Amino acid sequence: MRYDKGHKEATRRRILEIATRQFREGGVAAVGLAGLMTDAGLTNGAFYGHFGSKEALVREAIEAALEDSQRKIEASVASGAGLSGFVRDYLSPRHRDSPGKGCVAAALAAEVARHPAGTRTVFTTKVAEVLSLIGQHLTAGSPEERRSTAMSVYTLLVGTLQIARAVNDRLLSDEILANGVATVLRLIATAPNHAV
Amino acid sequence: MRYDKGHKEATRRRILEIATRQFREGGVAAVGLAGLMTDAGLTNGAFYGHFGSKEALVREAIEAALEDSQRKIEASVASGAGLSGFVRDYLSPRHRDSPGKGCVAAALAAEVARHPAGTRTVFTTKVAEVLSLIGQHLTAGSPEERRSTAMSVYTLLVGTLQIARAVNDRLLSDEILANGVATVLRLIATAPNHAV
DNA sequence: TGTACATCAGTGAACGCGCGTTCACTGATGTAC
DNA sequence: TGTACATCAGTGAACGCGCGTTCACTGATGTAC
Numbered sequence: 001m002r003y004d005k006g007h008k009e010a011t012r013r014r015i016l017e018i019a020t021r022q023f024r025e026g027g028v029a030a031v032g033l034a035g036l037m038t039d040a041g042l043t044n045g046a047f048y049g050h051f052g053s054k055e056a057l058v059r060e061a062i063e064a065a066l067e068d069s070q071r072k073i074e075a076s077v078a079s080g081a082g083l084s085g086f087v088r089d090y091l092s093p094r095h096r097d098s099p100g101k102g103c104v105a106a107a108l109a110a111e112v113a114r115h116p117a118g119t120r121t122v123f124t125t126k127v128a129e130v131l132s133l134i135g136q137h138l139t140a141g142s143p144e145e146r147r148s149t150a151m152s153v154y155t156l157l158v159g160t161l162q163i164a165r166a167v168n169d170r171l172l173s174d175e176i177l178a179n180g181v182a183t184v185l186r187l188i189a190t191a192p193n194h195a196v
Numbered sequence: 197m198r199y200d201k202g203h204k205e206a207t208r209r210r211i212l213e214i215a216t217r218q219f220r221e222g223g224v225a226a227v228g229l230a231g232l233m234t235d236a237g238l239t240n241g242a243f244y245g246h247f248g249s250k251e252a253l254v255r256e257a258i259e260a261a262l263e264d265s266q267r268k269i270e271a272s273v274a275s276g277a278g279l280s281g282f283v284r285d286y287l288s289p290r291h292r293d294s295p296g297k298g299c300v301a302a303a304l305a306a307e308v309a310r311h312p313a314g315t316r317t318v319f320t321t322k323v324a325e326v327l328s329l330i331g332q333h334l335t336a337g338s339p340e341e342r343r344s345t346a347m348s349v350y351t352l353l354v355g356t357l358q359i360a361r362a363v364n365d366r367l368l369s370d371e372i373l374a375n376g377v378a379t380v381l382r383l384i385a386t387a388p389n390h391a392v
Numbered sequence: 393t394g395t396a397c398a399t400c401a402g403t404g405a406a407c408g409c410g411c412g413t414t415c416a417c418t419g420a421t422g423t424a425c
Numbered sequence: 426t427g428t429a430c431a432t433c434a435g436t437g438a439a440c441g442c443g444c445g446t447t448c449a450c451t452g453a454t455g456t457a458c
Contacts, residue, residue: 029223030225030310042403049402054446106306110358148379155372157355158355162358166306176351245433
């Protein structure tokens, strides 16, 4: 064969990697396959040797990016920084300013809601895993309370990052991030004391 | 003149109304001007008699939709349901399932972050007004604490609605919404007890 | 050892389509004289 | 009262462009005999 063993797999991985970055940076709709393939050092036609359609790529990109999120949480816990460390990274100006390397839920949740069922199902499965993972690393409360807190933490993280990114005023954006950190840490520290 | 006095203004309002709905339903990128104008009962060319560009329409649509949000908050407070009533409406399955009539921040925040400065500035100004409005209707805490709580409430509302919309599992989605209501109401009821 | 063929990652032109925007034109009305 | 012109909301074709997808082809390699 002309190409090394593993060459095609490496190319596929390269396309996927570039795609996950570009999708998060500009949104799925703004990424064209021709430009994506050029950035991968190939021509447009080669795309369909690796993926069945753009939507298939979107599914894989979302899956990969949400597995990345899980790895980040685990890395933070393993490093001793705990969930708090993850929260501080997540709501940092650095994360806000580099969406291409960041959370795919914050970048694409609204767009995912408008995608076909298969894509939404992948997203759903992986988000459920993230929620479960956050719940596992909470210390306060019963299992039900931890699940509940995990949801609050995750939605608050996503909402805070999104508003901080959309807002065009650095001071306000920084304030929103800092306030988000304080609120999430408070949620983590205290059991929810359920009324329901 | 061929047309009634006020005819053009009415047409403009009609285009704007349809656009705010379509933008929230499908995202800005998915809305084409030709289709929009057809839905308004006109042909594509007429658009530029009313708006300078698609982006100018986006700015006005975002502004109008965020003023709508403010009106909803005020209406809920005026009706005696208070902020809690607004929160329950915001995180209701009905709101989740009808994005076209709902919160523009939840529908478009990620997309706004990628739009030109002018659009982001409009968004920023109006979001700041919403935060201030929420703060005014909080009862617990100092003014600083109320501002802080308002931010947490708003970002939590937006994040919760988005994840609930993206998720493809009705039970999980409902659970996320219900959990969001409980958490937001808890935030509203208790002063944040700032650590910073 | 030499020749014919199979394999297969990638090429690049072409497809039909919809996009935002421009612009010469239409036609019903109001105004001027 | 009748005629010429100005106004102006809207028409609809055209512009250049990029989209996702298809497909006949290339060319370097491995395999068979």
